[in-house]
Amino acid sequence: xxxxxARGNTxxxxxxxxxxxxxxxxxxxxxxxxxxxxxxxxxxxGSFSGFWLMLLLLIGCDSVVAWYAISQxxxxxxxxxxxxxxxxxxxxxxxxxxxQAKFHTKVALDPVSSIAKGEWKRPTIYPKLREVKGTAExxxxxxxxxxxxxxxxxxxxxxxxxxxQAFNVKYCSFERTSTGILRIRCxxxxxxxxxxxxxxxxxxxxxxxxxxxxxxxxxTNLSRLFDAREALKALPMARDINGDPYFMLxxxxxxxxxxxxxxxxxxxxxxxxxxxxEARKAGLVKLWGLDPKRVELSFGREHWDEYADTTxxxxxxxxxxxxxxxxxxxxxxxxxxxxxxxxxxxxxxxIIDELAYLSExxxxxxxxxxxxxxxxxxxxxxxxxxxxxxxxxxxxxxxxISLRDHYLTKVGLRMPASQVDxxxxxxxWENGAKCDLIPFKDAGAGCAYILDDSxxxxxxxxxxxxxxxxxxxxxxxxxxxxxxxxxxxx
Numbered sequence: 355x356x357x358x359x360a361r362g363n364t365x366x367x368x369x370x371x372x373x374x375x376x377x378x379x380x381x382x383x384x385x386x387x388x389x390x391x392x393x394x395x396x397x398x399x400g401s402f403s404g405f406w407l408m409l410l411l412l413i414g415c416d417s418v419v420a421w422y423a424i425s426q427x428x429x430x431x432x433x434x435x436x437x438x439x440x441x442x443x444x445x446x447x448x449x450x451x452x453x454q455a456k457f458h459t460k461v462a463l464d465p466v467s468s469i470a471k472g473e474w475k476r477p478t479i480y481p482k483l484r485e486v487k488g489t490a491e492x493x494x495x496x497x498x499x500x501x502x503x504x505x506x507x508x509x510x511x512x513x514x515x516x517x518x519q520a521f522n523v524k525y526c527s528f529e530r531t532s533t534g535i536l537r538i539r540c541x542x543x544x545x546x547x548x549x550x551x552x553x554x555x556x557x558x559x560x561x562x563x564x565x566x567x568x569x570x571x572x573x574t575n576l577s578r579l580f581d582a583r584e585a586l587k588a589l590p591m592a593r594d595i596n597g598d599p600y601f602m603l604x605x606x607x608x609x610x611x612x613x614x615x616x617x618x619x620x621x622x623x624x625x626x627x628x629x630x631x632e633a634r635k636a637g638l639v640k641l642w643g644l645d646p647k648r649v650e651l652s653f654g655r656e657h658w659d660e661y662a663d664t665t666x667x668x669x670x671x672x673x674x675x676x677x678x679x680x681x682x683x684x685x686x687x688x689x690x691x692x693x694x695x696x697x698x699x700x701x702x703x704x705i706i707d708e709l710a711y712l713s714e715x716x717x718x719x720x721x722x723x724x725x726x727x728x729x730x731x732x733x734x735x736x737x738x739x740x741x742x743x744x745x746x747x748x749x750x751x752x753x754x755i756s757l758r759d760h761y762l763t764k765v766g767l768r769m770p771a772s773q774v775d776x777x778x779x780x781x782x783w784e785n786g787a788k789c790d791l792i793p794f795k796d797a798g799a800g801c802a803y804i805l806d807d808s809x810x811x812x813x814x815x816x817x818x819x820x821x822x823x824x825x826x827x828x829x830x831x832x833x834x835x836x837x838x839x840x841x842x843x844x
Contacts (some may be wrong), residue, residue, distance in 0.1 A: 360427020492541030613767025
């Protein structure tokens with residue numbers, strides 16, 4: 355068991371092993387020399403009792419250190435370090451370096467000749483693998499790279515495959531930690547734990563400008579408006595593998611959510627709806643629902659200020675949004691660069707449950723072109739005038755999402771590897787967006803890689819599971835009326 359897992363403090367175990375080894379050698383050498391000197395004295399009996407006593411004492415201490423190191427998984431880490439170094443040696447290039455030059459003497463009959471024949475040599479060194487945790491099937495560790503190395507270099511397909519083969523696992527990836535050190539993950543892809551939706555704290559409040567302070571003072575419910583306004587700038591949408599919340603910008607954003615059927619796209623939809631609940635109550639947000647499937651969004655129809663589930667109705671709703679958008683644009687022309695959401699001009703969040711239907715599969719060609727033109731106008735002109743388009747789709751193919759480059763935040767749930775670069779851009783899969791390796795069904799539902807303008811690296815997060823009961827309970831209805839409500843049939 356100790357050879358195949360590491361669960362404890364391997365860093366402390368390593369230090370204790372090295373300290374015990376150095377201390378044992380020094381103490382034994384000192385005790386042996388002292389015993390030899392003492393044995394030469396006339397009153398000495400010639401025994402090395404002091405040396406043997408020290409040896410027994412060191413054996414006892416070293417046994418305790420060895421037991422602790424083994425129990426912490428030091429031997430397992432040592433095995434992985436050897437494989438890591440051999441793999442780096444095989445990769446060559448930036449994975450192999452040279453250490454500080456050291457002087458090596460030669461074997462000779464006298465010290466002078468030994469030194470004279472010696473030479474300076476620079477040892478071969480490799481990036482360090484430390485703090486291993488896990489089992490042979492699934493483990494993580496820290497990698498201390500050389501100067502000049504990057505996480506992109508480690509996540510190249512050839513490099514990842516070399517390490518995966520060396521460690522005999524299906525999946526291997528590298529990510530940058532907050533300290534700049536790299537973290538390696540080996541085994542089945544590790545995803546955040548599943549959880550049910552619950553309100554999360556908003557990020558720390560920022561100092562108000564003079565204009566914002568004036569708006570606050572004119573409001574009756576100051577705290578609710580303040581928190582609602584903050585939610586538009588950083589809405590808690592998901593959690594990463596460490597349990598830390600992921601905050602998504604809503605205002606001035608366009609969001610694309612892609613993933614196979616059953617991958618959990620609507621976990622993000624309902625997290626967005628629930629998160630904007632207070633902003634909607636304060637009059638800062640209007641929610642628009644376009645529901646071609648007539649199933650998901652219709653279940654909580656009371657959440658929508660505008661709703662359509664027919665082809666004609668959805669196209670007309672999009673064109674209505676464009677007309678209002680252009681009117682707003684004319685209203686602020688020459689006065690402001692963008693609209694600040696307020697009860698008179700709220701932020702409009704348009705959620706399309708199946709984007710592919712409107713962009714590709716509408717049978718009527720004229721309606722299809724009208725829908726595409728309206729969506730293009732919202733994506734291109736909507737940021738400054740308070741319009742956010744949230745498109746959900748099962749396919750990231752180009753003929754399905756022709757305007758993908760105009761979405762600023764992209765959420766990729768489980769999908770084929772061939773579609774990852776189509777969604778995020780060239781090189782995204784090699785940069786860590788392994789959407790194809792997200793577990794199937796419940797094990798990976800809601801797990802996604804997110805790429806936004808705050809980072810060039812995709813981040814693996816998981817959105818909350820939202821139950822039917824949570825949607826019912828979120829409606830401001832009397833308790834005895836929630837289950838008497840006639841919900842639409844699927």
